[in-house]
Amino acid sequence: MLALTELLKDWPCLVKGGSVRVEVKGITERSDEVQPGYMFVAREGKKSDGLGFIDEAIERGAVCIVTDRMTDLKQKDQVAYVFVADCLQFLSHACARFEGNPSEDLTVIAVTGTNGKTTVTHFIDQLLRSMGVKSAVIGTLGLVIDGINHNLPLPAMTTLPPVYLHRTLRYCRDLGITHIVMEASSLGLSQLRLDHCKIDLGLFLNLGNDHYAEHGSRLKYKKAKERLAHLASEVIVNGDDDFCASIIRKTDKPVMSFGQNLENDYTIELLKSDQSLTEMIVQHEGFSTFFELPVSGVHNALNAVAAISALEHLGFGLQEISKHIKVLKLPEGRLQEIRGANGVHVYIDYAHTPDALQAVLKSLALICRGRILTVFGCGGDRDPGKRPEMGEIAAFYSSIVWITSDNPRSEDPQSIIHDILSGIGEDTTRYLIEPDREKAIKQALSEARRGDFVLIAGKGHEKTQTFAKETIHFSDYEIAAKCFEEMDEEKTVSE
Structure with missing residues (x-):
């Protein structure tokens, strides 16, 4: 009281x-x-x-x-x-x-960006814990402590409203946690949810084509993101991203940058990337440090360097960080893999923006020796302008695309699919329309052969599907895993 x-x-x-x-x-x-x-x-x-x-x-x-x-x-x-x-x-x-201003007793790292927030926050947390620091993550996956989700009664929001945020921070502080890594969404920032939370370090990852409709314009979306630079004591940005780089010019806070361009403070040189490993060198202040990441993809290498630069900024040396890099593990619904007995690889990913979908498909294309089969849709009541662009990207990288539903909400699923189709040229790829997402996933897995990759994109970790009049339980991972089990049973019976 x-x-x-x-x-x-x-x-x-x-x-x-x-x-x-x-x-x-x-x-x-x-x-x-x-x-x-x-x-x-x-x-x-x-x-x-x-x-x-x-x-x-x-x-x-x-x-x-x-x-x-x-x-x-x-x-x-x-x-x-x-x-x-x-x-x-x-x-x-x-x-x-x-709640007693709990953030003042904690080291708080806030991460913003159209894509990659969940992965980067969990990478930072994993590295901190590996080096003996008591930390927690607050974001899309809820409150995660020691890699385990604490089922507190929290709303399903990327950035918690103040009523829940400070209560959760106090809960973590009382458990002896010293570092909090949180996702800072554009909506959370625009609604001032973080205004009275002391933020020690703000990370800017990228700015993509998403959430414009929710903010009213691209300019308002950018202004919302920029608020983090005003709230954080120090800032780290992706220097390869034009918007993030502009933060350097606009803020009087101490700023560091990371990326592949040589002018960044932390420069990445990629050496090798395959299905489960990425080798790279990070150059900083004239010194080069070798990192062997247990994750694949250029976008995940950038996510890892964002986390590495944050740890270095908190006082950990790059050589020390490199010894712990093997602990990195992608969070639920981020290139989450299921391997079928028939030699098919299924990847569940949250990619629901053009930039994210392209990054994932590009990474898979570099390591896939068979075909890429993609199942995806676009959310209803959200940024219709991105739909044709995502259709074009899926068609470019995939042998076959299943266009389906992804939380249609109040919109007609067929109308959303029509928008996606407008970006797919008739001669670019074979595409199939199946509004029932479960049927689309099963069709793709039935079509896949040994060596093929099946990407199920858009929902990732989500456990529900939202329609105009109801929300039902739905998990891409559960559907795919069950489908593989049924296929194995059918094979056993036939033998």
């Missing part, structure tokens, strides 16, 4: 009614989460307005209502009404203070 006066201390506001000495037992922006003694922040959202839920919050026991609009409210004497300039900013401040 914390007195309302402590939450409002040093924060410009106007209080009407109630008592500022009341004890606040929790903070929420959802009326259905209100319990007796809670503060309810009635902010305006995209789908609903918190002002319409004030009565419900009070009935459930709210002792304080916060809003950023001076509207005529039917105030109740026992409830304090707090008027602030911006609910999002206040919510971030209040949640951090309510």
